[in-house]
Amino acid sequence: MNPILHVEHLVKRFGGLVATNDCSLEVASGEIHALIGPNGAGKTTLLAQLSGELASNSGRILFQGRDVTRLPVDKRVAAGMTRSYQITTLFSKLTVRENLAVAVQARTGRFFDVFGTVAGDSDIEDGAAQAAESVGLLDMMERVVGTLSHGKQRALELGMALACKPKLLLLDEPMAGTDPEESQRMGDLIHALRGEHTVILVEHDMDAVFRLADRVSVLVAGHVIATGAPEAIRANPEVVKAYLGDEEDEKEAA
């Protein structure tokens, strides 16, 4: 295995609450690595630590062998790690093109260029069109994002992260709130990323997880209790007890 990401003994405390508790994880280059766990297991917290939005109390994050634990978000994006959001976080008053253009522009740097005009910058326009095509939004470039359906907004949410050309994509529940048809389409989009990108997929939709993931890690109370192939995880008694079992209980209770 050729790991692209090493997480070593990562800890995040909020006051007395330990959200990420001695979490260790290895992600292989090119794989789709699902991260599952019951509500409150700390999946979103871990993702925010990986993206750099939350500082870690201790432990290390190694990306392509480089220690990125203390790097701010923009440096991690430049290194090749980009996240998407569970709650759609787009520029809702701007068009699809403008949304993607903002992301593409970040990739090309020159943040403090105050003279060159952006209007008609073909590198940015091409990059935006490319990102739109990869998530199936090329025919909606001039639509204001707030007027798009939820499914299309979820697709753009993925497109925004892709526009940064990341090596490692951190996807936070890309299927959240989508109907079965949209969910299927999102699954296809993520499937198409295999090989070109490494993906960490946080997702509640178990069918999607077991269909898409090469490997699955199970997070319980901020700690990875098991990592393995989907079939092995499904059969792991500890996982069934800690996680899948809970869901069965919930279903019975409901």
Add this chain to the structure above:
Amino acid sequence: MAPRLIPAHRPETPLTAGLPGPWTAIAIAIVLAAYPLLMRELGEDFYITLGSRVLILALAASALNLALGYGGMISLGHAAFLGAGAYTVAALAGQGINSAWIAVPAAVAIAGLAAFLVGAVSLRTKGVYFIMITLAFAQLFYYLAVSLPVFGGDDGLQLTERSNVPGIKLENDLAFYYFVLFTAGLAFVLLYRLVSSRFGRALLAIRENERRVAAVGYPVFRLKLMAFTLSGGLAGLAGALLANLSMGVTPHTLAWQQSGLLMVMVVIGGSGYFWGGITGAAIFLLLEEAVSTHTEHWNLVLGVLLLIIVMVAPNGVMSLRERVISQFRRKSTQ
């Protein structure tokens, strides 16, 4: 490579609405250049000085608009940077340094430095906290100016003459108007380039959704700090001109009411619109002038008029343009 689609119609969004068109700029420049000559013909020299005042405060309001309208940084402390510029010019004049080539750049640099320091602290906070901390810093500057003898205390500092520009007598009000127009014009060209640049787009994007801008890899804090610094520097430039107009500076220029006035101008004109600061300053000062010549209770009348403007155009006068256009479109499609 994805195919390039050429769209028939790109809708106007907050990203493009804030950008100026060049023809409007040229038309405005011609009108402003002709204005004092017309006033001289009419024998109304007083209005030339009023014109200088409008231009200077238009520049100050536009400087605030860069931070407030484009960057979403609601600063209630911009009088501090206006005052820093004005005090720099007056203090240098007190030391016998009257050259505009030294005094004006020094005013911009000092105000910019002040904005950099204030921003470096304040921009770590958000929302109401940001408003309060910028206000607190401005009050700090105010009390510094009032209590330190070198700044003249409550009386402020007087100029014995206007800054020297070789070949031009700025004591002449017409010459001074053109000096202000030229300086402000340069600043507006700079602002124009700034807001249509990569930096400008990043700034607008931060205003729309800061979290996403950070997530796609922009150094958000440094971008905001740069915008705040430039905004403060431009306010300092306006302050340098203001000190020359008023032949001095008093602590009143640094007072929080002045910060509030600048904010009122931006809100009336249209925060985040290129011409917002200019429109707001012109409307405010001209209304104030018109009303105060007719009644003692001009504050009350002015307040009511401003209230009406804000109720008719809650997003500022410049936003009316889009509203008219979209209503026209709706009618023509019916």
